[in-house]
Amino acid sequence: MSEVDLTLLFESHARSCDPNDFQGQVMRTPYGKSAGPDQVAMIVAAIGKALDIGPHDVLLDLCCGNGAITDPIFARCRGGLGVDFTPYLIEVAKTNFERSPDRLYLLADALEYVETTDDTKRFTKALCYGAFQYLAESKAIGVLAALRRRVPNLQRMFIGNLPDLDRVGNFFEGDIPSPDELKRHDTLFGIWRTEQEMATLAAGCGWRTEFSRMPSAFHAAHYRFDATLVKRSLKNTVTTWLRPIWRPYRRSSRFPRG
């Protein structure tokens, strides 16, 4: 599947659902049924807690889908902006949840948006729920680096519902897909990562990562994790970049040849 196919998949799936089936439209369908209010409440609570969301915050939700998760978070702060590249989902978000000027939704690619927008100063918190795994590795790095570089007041970013490579066997009952398949962003699950892989990716873009898990009553708790990114100092970021370069020299100076 290519990225274009992925967009078409999100679009055609959402269109095939009932216009009010907000969870079904974004494929949140455990055991074939749309996630119920109890599951949604758990998601909203986890995001609110990890982001420490408060009345003065302004939220940037990247890959916001139809806004059904974004809106209850907007309700707990000053609002903000949801961005998604699937036209029908943004249409649903605008129809059902948009309240200008505080709760807005925009049709755009996440990377293009964060790399080009001038509207950066007001955002204090960011969110990417159930979607980061669908960004190609280079795009994922681009998004995290641009947020760190261009959004000066961003304090925390919540990246939720990531497929956990260390617990892939908890999900697949039969054959586990090949390692190559598990690393593809353009599949139904997107990229499976370990917590360590996620931390390394984020560290290279200037973020320190905290991890959390959903309560066991959450339908995907057994094979997914959540990551909250917090700004790292410039010194620590540069150290992460340089480590692979200086490691061989350090080794060879400790064990000199000849």
Ligand SMILES: C[S@@+](CC[C@H](N)C(=O)[O-])C[C@H]1O[C@@H](n2cnc3c(N)ncnc32)[C@H](O)[C@@H]1O
């Ligand atoms: C499973 S849905 C999750 C939507 C929403 N965050 C939620 O939890 O309800 C994944 C979303 O990621 C969006 N998406 C994937 N890649 C994207 C990109 N490069 N830019 C913007 N949106 C993207 C899709 O359009 C889709 O709406």
